Amino acid sequence: MKAQDEDREIIKALAKVSKSLIYVSLLFVACLIMIIVSFLDNGKGADAEAANPVAATYKPAAVSAITASGGPTPLPTPPDAWKAPEESTIPAGKAGDMIRYGKELLVHTAKYFGPQGSVAHLTNGMNCQNCHLAGGTKLFGNDYAGFISSYPKMSSRSGKVESASERIAECFDRSLAGKVPDTSKKEIQSILAYMKWIGKDVKRGQKLFGNATEKLAFMDHAADPVKGKEVFIMKCQSCHGNNGEGMLAPDKKTYTNPPLWGKHSYNDGAGMYRLTNLAGFVKNNMPFGATYQSPQLTDEEAWNVAAFVNSRPRPHKDQHNDWKDLNKKPIDFPFGPYADAFGEKQHKYGPFKPIKDAQNELTNKKS
Ligand code: HEC
Ligand code: HEC
Numbered sequence: 001m002k003a004q005d006e007d008r009e010i011i012k013a014l015a016k017v018s019k020s021l022i023y024v025s026l027l028f029v030a031c032l033i034m035i036i037v038s039f040l041d042n043g044k045g046a047d048a049e050a051a052n053p054v055a056a057t058y059k060p061a062a063v064s065a066i067t068a069s070g071g072p073t074p075l076p077t078p079p080d081a082w083k084a085p086e087e088s089t090i091p092a093g094k095a096g097d098m099i100r101y102g103k104e105l106l107v108h109t110a111k112y113f114g115p116q117g118s119v120a121h122l123t124n125g126m127n128c129q130n131c132h133l134a135g136g137t138k139l140f141g142n143d144y145a146g147f148i149s150s151y152p153k154m155s156s157r158s159g160k161v162e163s164a165s166e167r168i169a170e171c172f173d174r175s176l177a178g179k180v181p182d183t184s185k186k187e188i189q190s191i192l193a194y195m196k197w198i199g200k201d202v203k204r205g206q207k208l209f210g211n212a213t214e215k216l217a218f219m220d221h222a223a224d225p226v227k228g229k230e231v232f233i234m235k236c237q238s239c240h241g242n243n244g245e246g247m248l249a250p251d252k253k254t255y256t257n258p259p260l261w262g263k264h265s266y267n268d269g270a271g272m273y274r275l276t277n278l279a280g281f282v283k284n285n286m287p288f289g290a291t292y293q294s295p296q297l298t299d300e301e302a303w304n305v306a307a308f309v310n311s312r313p314r315p316h317k318d319q320h321n322d323w324k325d326l327n328k329k330p331i332d333f334p335f336g337p338y339a340d341a342f343g344e345k346q347h348k349y350g351p352f353k354p355i356k357d358a359q360n361e362l363t364n365k366k367s
Contacts, residue, residue: 072217074293081209082145084137084198095193098186102194103135105187109176110254112187119187123178124265124315130258131175131272133285136198139210140284140292146208148192148199156328158321165192174270177315213280214292216299218356222349223275228308231301235287236260244312257288261312269317272310274332275349279306307349310334327362331355 090096105112106128112118114125133141151164165183168191172178181188202208232244239257240246246259259265272278283302284292297305323329326339334348340358347355 074295075209077139077293078209081139082143082202082211084135084143084145085200090197098190098193099197100194101186102190102192105191106132106194107135108254113172113176113178113181114253116253120181122181123172123176124263125253125255126176126258126264126266127254128171128176130255131281136195138285140212140214140280142212142281143210144195144198145202146199146206146211148195149202149204149206156325157323159324164195165189168192168195171270174317175266175272177265177267177270177317210292213277214284215276216280216283216302218350218353219300219303220351220353222346222351223279223303223307225304225308225311225349228301228304228306228311231297231305232308235297235301236305239288244309260309261314263315265314267315267317268334269319269322273314273334274330275303275306275310276330276332276352278310279303282306303350310348327359331359 090099109123109127109129110117110125113120113123115121115123117123129135131142132144136142136144136147147167148164151167152161153167154160155162155167165188168188169180169183173180183189232240240260241257243262244260244265245262246255246264247257248254249256266272272281279299279302282305283295283297283299284290287296290296295302319335323333326337329338331352332347332350334344336344336347338347339362340355342355342358
C-alpha cells in the first residue's frame with residue numbers, strides 16, 4: 001500500500017517536471033526564433049551599408065536596429081530652439097552672392113583650398129562641413145548659431161581678444177591642419193558673410209539649445225582606446241577605412257568620407273583632439289545619420305571610440321604658446337604643464353571628474 005502511494009507520488013512529480021521542461025523548452029525555442037529574426041534584420045542593414053558606404057543620403061538613425069541608450073534620455077528639442085534661416089531668404093544681388101559663395105566654401109572646402117584646390121593649396125583635403133554638419137546648421141553638430149554674435153571674444157587659448165575672421169583662420173590652421181588664409185580676401189570675407197547671415201537672429205550671450213556638441217556625463221574611469229577599437233571596427237571602419245584614412249571621391253581631390261587620423265586628418269591642436277569634444281560629436285552624429293534624439297552609441301562607446309581615434313597618429317602642431325594661463329586650460333587638453341597635479345594621460349583620457357573637482361577647488365580658493 002505504502003509503496004504504491006510512493007510510486008504515485010513519484011509519477012506525479014515526474015509529470016510535473018516534464019511539464020515544466022516542455023514549457024521551458026518552448027520558451028527557449030521562442031527566444032531562439034526572436035534572436036535569429038533580429039540577427040537577420042541586422043545583417044541586412046549591415047550588408048546594405050557595406051554595399052553603399054557612401055553617406056550622401058541622410059538616413060534616419062531610427063531605421064537601425066542598434067539604437068542605443070546608455071546615457072540620460074535626450075531632452076525633447078524645445079519649440080524655440082535655434083533653426084537656421086531658410087536658404088530661400090538669402091537676398092538677391094551681390095550680398096546674397098557672397099553668402100552663397102561662403103556656404104559653398106564651407107561645404108566643398110577641399111575643392112577650393114585642398115591639396116589640389118582651385119583658389120590656393122592651404123588645407124588637408126577636409127571640408128569645414130565634415131565637422132560643422134549640414135553647413136553648420138545641425139544642432140549638436142558644431143553648429144554656427146552662436147558664433148558671430150559672440151565675437152570679438154577673449155580667447156583663453158591664444159590669450160588675446162580675437163576677431164571672427166581670426167577664429168575662422170584657426171580652423172584652417174588646426175582642424176584642416178593647413179596654413180592660415182589671407183583673411184582680407186574675398187573667400188574668408190564670404191565665409192564671414194555666411195556666418196553673419198546664419199547667426200543673424202541670435203543675440204550676444206543668448207543661451208542656445210544644441211550649441212556646439214553635447215557635454216557627455218563623465219565616466220568614473222578612463223576612456224579605453226582598446227575597447228574603442230572594437231567600436232571602430234564594428235561601427236566606423238566601413239566608411240572611414242581600415243586605417244582611418246577616409247575614402248576619396250572618384251575625383252581623387254575630395255573625400256566622400258573624411259579621414260579620422262593620419263597625415264590628412266586634423267592636427268593635435270584641433271578642437272576634436274580634445275576628448276570631450278570628439279566624444280560628444282560622435283555620440284550624436286556618428287555613424288553618419290545618428291542624431292541627438294536617436295543616437296546609435298552608448299555614452300561609453302562614444303568615449304571609448306573617441307579615445308581610440310585620438311590615440312592614433314596625426315599631424316603635430318607646436319602649441320607651446322597656447323593656454324598660457326594654466327588655470328584656463330581645459331581639463332581635456334592633453335599637453336602639460338598644468339595647474340593641477342594630474343598627468344597628461346589622465347588629461348587625455350580621463351577620468352575627468354577628479355580633474356574638474358580639483359579645478360573647481362582652485363577657483364573657489366581664489367574667489
Ligand atoms: C575636424 C573637425 C573640424 C573641421 C574640419 C573644422 N572645424 Fe571648426 N571647429 C571644430 C570644433 C570641434 C570646434 C569647437 C572647438 C572648441 O571651441 O574647442 C570648432 C569651432 C569653430 C568655430 C567657432 C565656433 C564658435 O561658436 O565659437 C568656427 C567659426 C569654426 N570652427 C569654423 C570653421 C571653418 C570655417 C572651417 C573650415 C575652414 C572649420 N571650422 C573646420 C571642428 C572642426
Ligand atoms: C555611413 C558612413 C559613416 C559611418 C559608419 C561613420 N561615419 Fe563618421 N563621417 C561620415 C561622413 C560622411 C562624415 C562627414 C560628414 C559631412 O561632411 O557632412 C563623417 C565625419 C566624421 C567626423 C568628423 C570629420 C573627421 O573626419 O574628423 C568624425 C570625427 C567621425 N565621422 C567619426 C566617426 C566615428 C567615430 C564613427 C563610428 C562610431 C563614424 N564616424 C562612423 C560617415 C560615416
